Amino acid sequence: MDYALQQLLNALAFGAEYSLVALGLAVVFSIMGLVNFAHGEIIGVSAYSVFLAAALGLTSPIVAVLLAIAAAALAAIAFERVAFRPVRYAPTTTGLLTAFGVSIVVQNLFMLLISPKPQSVSILNGLNQMWFFGPFAVSSLQVMELVVSGLTILALVLFLNRSTLGLAIRAASRDFATVRLMGIRANRVIATAFAISGALAGIAAVFIIARRGSVSPDLGFSLVLKAFVACVIGGFGSLPGAAVGGMLLGFIEVGLLVALPQEYGGFKDALTYVIIVALLVYRPEGLLGQRVELGDKEI
Amino acid sequence: MLSVEAVSKTFGGVRALRSASLSCEAGEILGLIGPNGAGKSTLVNAISGVLKPDTGSVGLAGKEITGHGPEHCARAGVARTFQTIRLFRDLTVRQNVEVAHITCRAVRPDVAARIGVDRLLAQYQLDGFADVPAGTLSYGSQRRLEIARALALGPSLLLLDEPAAGLNEDESETLAVAIEGIRRDVGCATIVIDHDLRFINRLCDRLCVMDQGQVIASGQTEEVWRDPRVIEVYVGQSETS
Numbered sequence: 001m002d003y004a005l006q007q008l009l010n011a012l013a014f015g016a017e018y019s020l021v022a023l024g025l026a027v028v029f030s031i032m033g034l035v036n037f038a039h040g041e042i043i044g045v046s047a048y049s050v051f052l053a054a055a056l057g058l059t060s061p062i063v064a065v066l067l068a069i070a071a072a073a074l075a076a077i078a079f080e081r082v083a084f085r086p087v088r089y090a091p092t093t094t095g096l097l098t099a100f101g102v103s104i105v106v107q108n109l110f111m112l113l114i115s116p117k118p119q120s121v122s123i124l125n126g127l128n129q130m131w132f133f134g135p136f137a138v139s140s141l142q143v144m145e146l147v148v149s150g151l152t153i154l155a156l157v158l159f160l161n162r163s164t165l166g167l168a169i170r171a172a173s174r175d176f177a178t179v180r181l182m183g184i185r186a187n188r189v190i191a192t193a194f195a196i197s198g199a200l201a202g203i204a205a206v207f208i209i210a211r212r213g214s215v216s217p218d219l220g221f222s223l224v225l226k227a228f229v230a231c232v233i234g235g236f237g238s239l240p241g242a243a244v245g246g247m248l249l250g251f252i253e254v255g256l257l258v259a260l261p262q263e264y265g266g267f268k269d270a271l272t273y274v275i276i277v278a279l280l281v282y283r284p285e286g287l288l289g290q291r292v293e294l295g296d297k298e299i
Numbered sequence: 300m301l302s303v304e305a306v307s308k309t310f311g312g313v314r315a316l317r318s319a320s321l322s323c324e325a326g327e328i329l330g331l332i333g334p335n336g337a338g339k340s341t342l343v344n345a346i347s348g349v350l351k352p353d354t355g356s357v358g359l360a361g362k363e364i365t366g367h368g369p370e371h372c373a374r375a376g377v378a379r380t381f382q383t384i385r386l387f388r389d390l391t392v393r394q395n396v397e398v399a400h401i402t403c404r405a406v407r408p409d410v411a412a413r414i415g416v417d418r419l420l421a422q423y424q425l426d427g428f429a430d431v432p433a434g435t436l437s438y439g440s441q442r443r444l445e446i447a448r449a450l451a452l453g454p455s456l457l458l459l460d461e462p463a464a465g466l467n468e469d470e471s472e473t474l475a476v477a478i479e480g481i482r483r484d485v486g487c488a489t490i491v492i493d494h495d496l497r498f499i500n501r502l503c504d505r506l507c508v509m510d511q512g513q514v515i516a517s518g519q520t521e522e523v524w525r526d527p528r529v530i531e532v533y534v535g536q537s538e539t540s
Contacts, residue, residue, distance in 0.1 A: 167397060
């Protein structure tokens with residue numbers, strides 16, 4: 001029972017983290033049609049900001065958390081302004097290549113300016129403790145991941161549904177050209193989307209630093225690949241889809257770890273993708289994506 | 300109100316607009332007609348900031364808006380509808396109108412207070428569907444919603460691109476009455492593009508006829524229909540078709 005509960009918590013915590021990062025990708029994609037593979041480097045900027053602040057004498061974990069989120073939001077806005085705005089109306093492949101370019105450049109900057117090796121960051125270690133509830137021991141970090149991710153997603157939903165800017169973002173995600181003809185400022189909507197995306201990455205960075213206790217140049221890259229998969233599972237561009245896809249990915253991964261005999265544990269990733277491919281054969285548009293009406297071309 | 304001076308636009312080797320000029324005053328309904336490919340929609344795109352003209356100028360209420368981009372033109376007072384309906388289909392009817400009203404509240408707060416989202420919905424018989432997704436409305440209701448959304452901008456210039464397309468005779472008549480209501484209540488300049496000449500003749504104060512990217516005639520409706528170039532374009536067309 002204890003083991004099952006622990007694995008359930010693992011799945012929920014992993015899923016929550018994937019959902020946060022996937023939502024960041026989906027917010028930008030839904031408006032710009034851009035798969036921002038530099039999203040991982042936004043996590044990286046956030047993590048290295050905490051590392052540098054700690055190296056300069058910062059000791060407050062609360063300030064470190066706020067710094068991580070603010071740095072990520074600002075980095076996302078800066079990436080948009082410097083790299084993505086000039087290619088906003090270019091073909092989608094140009095945006096994709098730009099995102100990879102930004103990702104590689106920023107990773108190399110981390111290596112050149114700081115170090116190619118992982119650097120220890122202990123300021124957030126206090127978030128990762130064991131909490132005991134009678135016979136059960138749970139990781140405080142996993143509980144926080146779950147609760148904070150849930151609250152963050154709730155806040156995002158409220159912002160999108162209750163605020164004027166949220167309405168403009170939702171409309172822009174449906175038809176960006178028409179929204180501009182309604183007088184909604186494109187730059188403002190896109191910058192807000194990137195800021196939201198960055199803030200989500202910053203929250204994810206806090207959890208990553210707290211779990212790993214270190215930062216490295218490729219910190220966010222593999223997580224973004226997972227988030228990309230989560231978006232595909234959920235239906236690319238769908239915000240609820242990203243959240244559901246992330247959670248499902250967490251459950252698939254942890255479920256396979258539990259189910260597979262130890263000697264076959266190395267097949268976890270391969271089997272994860274087999275399950276995802278099977279899912280996409282059944283629902284090519286993803287779980288919550290909308291089927292594109294092809295009319296005669298369906299024949 | 301609107302002043303379009305010698306606007307030209309080329310796409311590759313195709314000259315879509317050739318020094319096209321027109322004007323439209325506040326409270327006036329101008330019909331913009333011509334055969335397919337005449338350049339009507341390109342001209343509307345140039346006026347609404349979707350396209351940047353190669354040469355020429357577009358001015359609204361004495362202010363230059365040439366090539367300023369769609370959001371700037373909308374904020375300056377240009378509102379439009381589309382040949383193919385472009386609603387935010389899975390947003391509600393009310394939210395569709397609210398998106399445009401955001402801009403109106405920001406740049407023309409006095410107008411925004413006067414028109415109001417609820418009032419527009421009621422005026423266009425959409426109040427009963429306010430909370431349903433726009434994509435579920437009937438075709439005629441979607442056309443009305445597009446106009447209501449355009450009016451939520453509090454425009455000084457309204458561009459209606461084939462508003463009667465796909466409507467039956469009764470629906471066209473209802474639409475014509477609604478557009479006359481806009482002239483009476485809002486007083487904005489209105490340009491209507493349509494192929495339904497009966498609808499255009501019944502509605503418009505003046506006509507502007509385009510062919511091959513040029514304005515070939517403009518003036519009072521009866522006067523324009525007597526113009527030999529207009530007769531050649533329309534009668535010649537019907538003879539060959």
